[in-house]
Amino acid sequence: MTILELKNVSKFFGGLAANTDISFSLEEGKIIGLIGPNGAGKTTLFNCITGFYPPSQGQILFKKQNITGLQPHQICRLGMARTWQKVRPLVKMSVLDNVMVGALCRTNSLKIAREIAMEQLKVVHIEHKTNMPAGGLPIGERKRLEIARILATNPELLLLDEVMGGLNTSESEEIIQLILETKSRGLTQMVIEHDMKAIMRISDRIVVLNSGEKLAEGTPAEIADNQEVIDAYLGESHA
Ligand SMILES: Nc1ncnc2c1ncn2[C@@H]1O[C@H](COP(=O)(O)OP(=O)(O)OP(=O)(O)O)[C@@H](O)[C@H]1O
Ligand SMILES: [Mg+2]
Known part of the structure; x- marks a missing residue:
């Protein structure tokens, strides 16, 4: 189709x-x-x-x-969700919060958004960086963060x-x-x-x-x- x-x-x-x-x-x-x-x-x-x-x-x-x-x-x-050629995470926010922003397009519940975000961080293999400021990630992980963020929009x-x-x-x-x-x-x-x-x-x-x-x-x-x-x-x- x-x-x-x-x-x-x-x-x-x-x-x-x-x-x-x-x-x-x-x-x-x-x-x-x-x-x-x-x-x-x-x-x-x-x-x-x-x-x-x-x-x-x-x-x-x-x-x-x-x-x-x-x-x-x-x-x-x-x-539909897209990543940006020039990755632009919310640098001062944590990795988890960056992905929660994606999830909040689907739910108003912070608890559910957090669960969705954790799940997607595991999918892209950066779950161990959850509480780090996103600005501190090296480029490879920033790119994966972008993908987690858009996956969180379902x-x-x-x-x-x-x-x-x-x-x-x-x-x-x-x-x-x-x-x-x-x-x-x-x-x-x-x-x-x-x-x-x-x-x-x-x-x-x-x-x-x-x-x-x-x-x-x-x-x-x-x-x-x-x-x-x-x-x-x-x-x-x-x-
Ligand atoms: N907001 C804009 N205002 C004016 N011109 C623009 C704007 N955005 C893109 N362009 C122009 O449109 C053309 C296509 O740009 P675009 O960024 O879509 O190319 P691209 O195929 O993604 O290139 P690259 O592989 O370098 O990323 C270029 O000439 C660019 O300068
Ligand atoms: Mg381009």
């Missing part, structure tokens, strides 16, 4: 077309990779989907409901913006395992990533953006073999 559908979505900043006429859909339970060069419009598209920017044109359907123009908190309540669709950015190989591997575990629980994920090995490994399908436009869409094998994608982004060495 289709969980997310984009119909001709465009986003303009003055004269700059950050997203132009983008259409694709996302099947429930799958991982879709979103790739493309710096400035291609990937984060902007996440901002449009999650309601941080209203699209200039087009329509976005989530679980068949038209969510175009809804506010981020409304979209979050419908079951989403059906997760949008992950470069959650492996700046991580070393073993830290990235931990994130990959987390993404695959999340998939095995039936959640749908859209993943922006520049690490091509990782994206090819985890994605069921890949959408390629270039200069704000959708350049290609297909299975990882089709994308790796697509001459336009190689020319615009992957380079011959990858092929």
Whole structure:
């Protein structure tokens, strides 16, 4: 079943077309990779989907409901959550409190929010850092904190913006395992990533953006073999 559908979505900043006429859909339970060069419009598209920017044109359907123009908190309540490319935890608050903020989108009870948060901290393996200020976490754990925070909102669709950015190989591997575990629980994920090995490994399908436009869409094998994608982004060495 289709969980997310984009119909001709465009986003303009003055004269700059950050997203132009983008259409694709996302099947429930799958991982879709979103790739493309710096400035291609990937984060902007996440901002449009999650309601941080209203699209200039087009329509976005989530679980068949038209969510175009809804506010981020409304979209979050419908079951969609995203991480930020530049991780921004509430640095002075504890790790636990940061994740409780996510859970409070579902409940008014601090007790229940605390239980949900503890559960998700275990999922991302930072339960031993519960009482530390979030600002004291190293980058790899900050990225996992972000994932715990969005999992605590009980989403059906997760949008992950470069959650492996700046991580070393073993830290990235931990994130990959987390993404695959999340998939095995039936959640749908859209993943922006520049690490091509990782994206090819985890994605069921890949959408390629270039200069704000959708350049290609297909299975990882089709994308790796697509001459336009190689020319615009992957380079011959990858092929
Ligand atoms: N709020 C904004 N105001 C004006 N221009 C913006 C804004 N946000 C993004 N842009 C521009 O839109 C284009 C797409 O940016 P975006 O951040 O979506 O790219 P990206 O694909 O996520 O790149 P990266 O891989 O570097 O993260 C860029 O030219 C960027 O400068
Ligand atoms: Mg980006």
